[in-house]
Amino acid sequence: MKKSLLLLLILCVGILPLSAQDKISPRLMDSMNEALEANSAVAAIVILADQVDMVSLDQTLYDQNVSLEERAYTVITTLQDKARATQPQIMDYLSAKSVMEVAKVTQFWIFNMLMVEAVPAILVELSERGDILYLDLDAELQWDEPVSSAPAALEFPNGMNTKELVFRRAGAWGLARLLRRIRGR
Secondary structure, rough: OHHHHHHHHHHHHHHHOOHHOEEOOOOHHHHHHHHHHHHOOHHHHHHHHOOOOOOHHHHHHHHHOOOOOHHHHHHHHHHHHHHHHHHHHHHHHHHOOOOOOOEEEEEOOOEEEEEEEOHHHHHHHHHHHHHHHEEOOOOOOOOOOOOOOOOOEEOOOOOOHHHHHHHHHHHHHHHHHHHHHOOOO
């Protein structure tokens, strides 16, 4: 049964239009194949094709010389409006699916995208939609472990301390300027 499902997905992917195949990242495709064997869902990032043109918006706000508060308000509301205008169609489509097919959906507006935890067949169907730009694996982030929790050393291996390093980096001009500031002139 599992082999036939895997064969069916491979067949479906094989007959997908090239643009739909290009919409699924290789690492998501690998996870989808593993999920088929395990009969489980895959967490994917679904990036919508309709995005806010931030370069144009930035240029417009710059040309209008708007304040930082107005700029922040305009950017945030523009991003939220775009998500409100484009995401409901996909949300309706996913809501019509069973809980066994679509386990979880999270909407994002800062970048017009969804996090969808679904079976591979649903992700393939999403890739065929014209309003979807790209699907990628929603991989768990792994933080770098700290090398040491001890405070930084005040002395460097070459024997120079931090004050010496600051003055040496400042150079003659910087040092003179710093000394004038200290003296108040």
